[in-house]
Amino acid sequence: MSITLVAKILIVEDSPSELELMSHYLQDSGYNVIKAAGAKEAMEKAVSENPDVIVTDVVMPEMSGFELCRSLKKNPITEKVPIVICSSKNLEIDRLWAMKQGANAYITKPYTREHLLGTIKSVVV
Known part of the structure; x- marks a missing residue:
């Protein structure tokens, strides 16, 4: 009997509607989703929750996704x-x-469910 581990994904997005859409796509596909509305909250959750992947927006108040990426790396x-x-x-x-800051992949909005899931699968080792 094999046990499938559910990947934990931290989503960092300041737009509530975008955050909900992404969460819906990922939860529907069996992922465990952790949400953060900004980079500071994301830093705390990344350390405490130990996610398998982090998906972040770039344009956010306080700290950009690029700065978050540098801090995480x-x-x-x-x-x-x-x-x-x-x-x-x-x-x-x-x-x-983004790649120079340490990102593993870059997708643009609007994205499809397939594109988002495919990109996440491509970075999970």
Whole structure:
């Protein structure tokens, strides 16, 4: 008998509707979802909840997704957690900058359920 481990995903998104949509897609697909409305809350939850993947927006109050990415990669507890940046910024420079900050993948809004799930599966080791 095999046991399937449910991946824990931390979603960082300041838009309540976007947060709900993403949560719905992921929970529907069997993922355990942790929500954070901003980068500071996300840092705390990333350390305490030990997620398997972090999906973050870029444009947020307090701290951008890029800054969050840098902070997570500098922290020994979270440095190995794959990060997917999900942003409305769709220029190649944004994608390159995200990778330079330590992101493992970059998807743009609007995204499909399949695109989101496929991207998350591609970064989970």
